[in-house]
Amino acid sequence: xxxxxxxxxxxxxxxxxxxxxxxxxxxxxxxxxxxxxxxxxxxxxxxxxxxxxxxxxxxxxxxxxxxxxxxxxxxxxxxxxxxxxxxxxxxxxxxxxxxxxxxxxxxxxxxxxxxxxxxxxxxxxxxxxxxxxxxxxxxxxxxxxxxxxxxxxxxxxxxxxxxxxx
Amino acid sequence: xxxxxxxxxxxxxxxxxxxxxxxxxxxxxxxxxxxxxxxxxxxxxxxxxxxxxxxxxxxxxxxxxxxxxxxxxxxxxxxxxxxxxxxxxxxxxxxxxxxxxxxxxxxxxxxxxxxxxxxxxxxxxxxxxxxxxxxxxxxxxxxxxxxxxxxxxxxxxxxxxxxxxx
DNA sequence: GTTGATAATCTCAACGTTGAAATAACAGCA
DNA sequence: TGCTGTTATTTCAACGTTGAGATTATCAAC
Numbered sequence: 399x400x401x402x403x404x405x406x407x408x409x410x411x412x413x414x415x416x417x418x419x420x421x422x423x424x425x426x427x428x429x430x431x432x433x434x435x436x437x438x439x440x441x442x443x444x445x446x447x448x449x450x451x452x453x454x455x456x457x458x459x460x461x462x463x464x465x466x467x468x469x470x471x472x473x474x475x476x477x478x479x480x481x482x483x484x485x486x487x488x489x490x491x492x493x494x495x496x497x498x499x500x501x502x503x504x505x506x507x508x509x510x511x512x513x514x515x516x517x518x519x520x521x522x523x524x525x526x527x528x529x530x531x532x533x534x535x536x537x538x539x540x541x542x543x544x545x546x547x548x549x550x551x552x553x554x555x556x557x558x559x560x561x562x563x564x
Numbered sequence: 565x566x567x568x569x570x571x572x573x574x575x576x577x578x579x580x581x582x583x584x585x586x587x588x589x590x591x592x593x594x595x596x597x598x599x600x601x602x603x604x605x606x607x608x609x610x611x612x613x614x615x616x617x618x619x620x621x622x623x624x625x626x627x628x629x630x631x632x633x634x635x636x637x638x639x640x641x642x643x644x645x646x647x648x649x650x651x652x653x654x655x656x657x658x659x660x661x662x663x664x665x666x667x668x669x670x671x672x673x674x675x676x677x678x679x680x681x682x683x684x685x686x687x688x689x690x691x692x693x694x695x696x697x698x699x700x701x702x703x704x705x706x707x708x709x710x711x712x713x714x715x716x717x718x719x720x721x722x723x724x725x726x727x728x729x730x
Numbered sequence: 731g732t733t734g735a736t737a738a739t740c741t742c743a744a745c746g747t748t749g750a751a752a753t754a755a756c757a758g759c760a
Numbered sequence: 761t762g763c764t765g766t767t768a769t770t771t772c773a774a775c776g777t778t779g780a781g782a783t784t785a786t787c788a789a790c
Contacts (some may be wrong), residue, residue, distance in 0.1 A: 401721040405729050409627040417691065421698035424710065425601060427717035434592060434724050451776080461575040471738060478599045483777050485740055506565045507619035507738040507785045525583065532587035538723030543716055544590065550705070550713040555567040557704030558600050560601035563571050617746080637768060649747050651770055673755045675767040 403427050409505060430517035442531045448522050451477070451526070455487055456496065466513035467500065473511060476563050496520065547563045569593050577622045601701060617643070619694070621644050621653055622662065622687040625679045633666065633678035634663045661687065 401425045412417045439450050448456075458476045460467045468476075474484035488511055492495045496517035502508035512522070539547065569592040576585045576597070605616050614622075624642045625632045634642075640650035654677055657663045664681035668674035707711065 399722040400727065401718045402625065402729050403617060403718065403721065403728045406627065409629070413627050413629050415669075417695060419695055420710065420714075421695055421702050423714040424702055424717065425582045425698050427714065427721055428594060428597050428601060430596050430644065430726055431721055431724075434721070434726060435594060438724075449776095455703075456603065459573065461579050463575070464581050469738080472742095478596065479776095480778055481568060481739060482741075482779075486776070502738095505738080519635040521777075525580065529583055529585055529587055530592050535724070536586075536587050536590055536720070538720060539716070539736065543719070544586065546712060547720075548586075548589040548593065548715040549589065549708055550716070551597060552567045552569065553565065553704060553709070554702070555569065555593055555597055555600070555711075558597075558701070560596055561566065563568050615746095629777080636770095645771065646748055647744095648749075652746070664764075669766095671756075671768080675769065 401427070402430060438531075438535055442528065443524075448520070448524065451487060452491060452496070453521070453524065454513075455491060456513065456517055458470075459497070459511065460518065460521045466518060467510045469508045469510055471508070472563075475542065480550070491517070540545070567593070568596060572662060604697075604701055608694065609690075612686075614686070614690065615651060619687070619690065621657060621677075622679065622683055623691070625663070625677065625693070626684065626687045631678060632684060633676045635668065635674045635676055637674070638729075639677060657683070684714070 403423060406426060407419055407422060407502065410417065443453055454477055458473060459468055462468055470481070470484050470488060474489075476482050477484065477487075488497060488509075492499060495514055495527055497511050498514055500510040500512050502510045508561065512564060520549070536544065569589060572592060573588060575586070576583065602616065607617055608677060609616055620643055622638060625634055628634050636650050636654060637646070637652075640647050643650065643653075652667065654663060654675075658665060661680055662697055663677050663681055666676040666678050668676045702710065
């Protein structure tokens with residue numbers, strides 16, 4: 399089965415036969431997959447009244463365990479966005495009552511962001527169907543392929559230095 | 565070697581042992597890789613005076629072959645963005661003299677976007693080092709791993725219906 | 731205890747995308 | 761020829777992020 403990147407590479411082979419564009423076979427696919435999958439997740443979360451970035455923040459706090467709080471800095475590293483973006487996200491989510499800002503008694507420069515009861519209930523309600531939806535999107539891979547794919551991606555991520563969540 | 569997604573999945577295993585979150589091992593990695601690689605490409609193009617989206621448009625036109633022109637619609641499908649984004653991109657690139665708008669004599673609703681000499685020269689100058697930079701980013705994978713990874717990603721992309729460039 | 735360097739967050743203007751509405755042109759057909 | 765439905769592009773306000781600077785707090789060394 400061919401995909402859009404095969405077509406793209408065929409075009410390069412014709413136009414620039416002097417170049418071996420093999421890296422595009424991986425880079426191009428990661429980029430296109432990321433866009434396609436983002437769209438799917440957006441569609442999934444919309445009926446739940448959530449933006450994807452909101453779910454990401456909720457999930458990051460949820461999986462950190464009780465008391466479901468992290469500093470703003472930890473959140474922005476986990477989300478791979480800038481500090482300005484996290485301030486903005488926390489503002490909006492606090493306005494919706496999903497998280498609350500708590501002063502960090504240990505370090506007054508820091509702000510702790512804590513899941514409210516409402517935020518906790520929402521993420522726990524959405525989590526299982528979300529994972530099921532992700533499984534649906536990956537259903538074309540059999541279990542062996544999944545493991546190999548995850549392993550290859552892990553090795554690439556680690557080689558690029560992505561070894562901590564913040 | 566572990567990566568950030570291993571940590572994330574460990575947290576879920578502790579907090580929600582009832583759920584098998586295996587899909588995150590693939591979805592999370594594609595998402596994080598896409599961000600990391602985007603940053604790297606941005607850094608690569610900056611010294612060449614190019615934004616990543618500019619290079620994408622130039623490359624799409626270049627690989628389509630002489631006369632290096634495509635409709636605005638073909639460009640927005642290839643770039644996976646909306647029509648509004650493409651109008652904006654063409655405006656800016658035309659202002660920089662990298663592309664020009666040509667009326668489509670066959671269909672007056674369409675606009676053909678054509679690489680200028682300057683745009684052609686620029687993309688041909690940047691292409692080889694760009695591919696070399698991509699190869700550097702993927703250098704941790706040996707040739708067999710590359711092929712397997714590309715094949716798994718192709719199969720996933722194709723299963724999601726990404727089989728044409730526009 | 732003051733100084734200087736570092737760190738965490740917030741602020742805000744610039745940027746680019748989205749999504750929907752507007753405009754213009756095509757195609758088929760009565 | 762005149763309708764009707766569809767397609768291609770542009771327009772534009774709303775949205776969220778970036779990137780840099782401002783603010784406030786910490787820490788180590790003097």
